[in-house]
Amino acid sequence: MGFLNGLVFNLRGLKLGLTTGKLLFWGLVRFALLVLIMAVLTGFILAYHQDLMSLLWTKPESRWLLWLWHLVSWLASLFLVGLSAIVSFIFSQVFFSALVMDHMARLTELQVSGTVSEPERVSLWRGFTSILLQEIPRSVVPLILSLFIMVFGWITPLGPFLTILSSVLAILFLSWDNTDLIPARNLVSFKQRFNSLMKTIPFHLGFGLPFLIPVLNILFLSFAPVGATLYYLEQKKRTSQKEGKP
Numbered sequence: 001m002g003f004l005n006g007l008v009f010n011l012r013g014l015k016l017g018l019t020t021g022k023l024l025f026w027g028l029v030r031f032a033l034l035v036l037i038m039a040v041l042t043g044f045i046l047a048y049h050q051d052l053m054s055l056l057w058t059k060p061e062s063r064w065l066l067w068l069w070h071l072v073s074w075l076a077s078l079f080l081v082g083l084s085a086i087v088s089f090i091f092s093q094v095f096f097s098a099l100v101m102d103h104m105a106r107l108t109e110l111q112v113s114g115t116v117s118e119p120e121r122v123s124l125w126r127g128f129t130s131i132l133l134q135e136i137p138r139s140v141v142p143l144i145l146s147l148f149i150m151v152f153g154w155i156t157p158l159g160p161f162l163t164i165l166s167s168v169l170a171i172l173f174l175s176w177d178n179t180d181l182i183p184a185r186n187l188v189s190f191k192q193r194f195n196s197l198m199k200t201i202p203f204h205l206g207f208g209l210p211f212l213i214p215v216l217n218i219l220f221l222s223f224a225p226v227g228a229t230l231y232y233l234e235q236k237k238r239t240s241q242k243e244g245k246p
Contacts, residue, residue: 006175006206009234013108013227014220022107023226030092030100031222038088089221090140098135101225105181108229119187134184135177142173171208172201174221178228179204207231 017023059066106116146166153162176197183193197204207227210220 003202003206006203007209008206009203009227009231010207010210010220010224011227013225013230014223016108016230017104017223017226020107020111023104023111023223026100026104026107027223027226030097030104031218033097033100034088034092034218034222037092041088090143098131101178102131102181102185104223104225105185105229108226109182109233112230112233117182118185130184130187134180137190138177138180138184139173142169146170167212168205171211172197172204174211175204175208175224175228178224179207179231181225181228182232203231 017027109116146169149162149166149169153159153166156162180193180197183196207224211217211224213220
């Protein structure tokens with residue numbers, strides 16, 4: 001499945017999520033958690049903006065330098081707000097959203113196929129810790145890496161290229177964070193799941209394209225597990241048909 005199919009599945013998931021009661025509720029829960037955490041961090045940053053700016057550069061007395069100080073202050077605030085959004089997402093993913101995402105995937109599976117796929121004889125604690133630990137290689141590390149690439153791009157002539165690269169990496173792994181929910185829950189090996197990602201990069205880039213839309217990206221991220229589950233079920237159906245299974 002290519003780039004356009006990825007975009008289509010994301011939009012299909014959003015439509016299903018917004019028109020299904022339980023999915024709408026949990027999608028809004030995830031949306032509210034992310035917005036709440038981001039609002040708290042952003043408020044903290046803005047409240048201590050002057051103190052943070054003083055650590056970087058004391059406000060000059062010269063009128064000729066004052067305008068430059070205000071420009072740097074504005075840029076620093078913009079960067080810190082953007083950083084708070086990333087930190088909020090990571091914090092939300094690790095402590096709250098990963099569980100909500102898995103629950104939304106289960107609800108979508110149950111609604112579409114009538115069953116929920118999961119391994120047998122797995123303790124509740126192992127399943128819980130597995131869900132949380134999966135977020136480290138799927139979203140936390142890739143997002144931090146993307147942030148470092150973007151910041152490095154600001155201080156080198158490769159800025160435009162590295163900014164695009166960081167955005168591509170971010171949406172690729174954010175998409176995989178959703179499409180990998182069910183395989184990870186079924187304890188498929190990390191190597192096999194990562195190889196599957198490498199084979200479907202165009203699809204995941206298309207799926208993650210809406211994540212680049214300011215403001216609306218929070219909405220798309222909130223309901224992304226639905227579209228990702230639809231994709232998984234479609235892939236499973238195609239595989240079964242090729243193998244001649246009913």
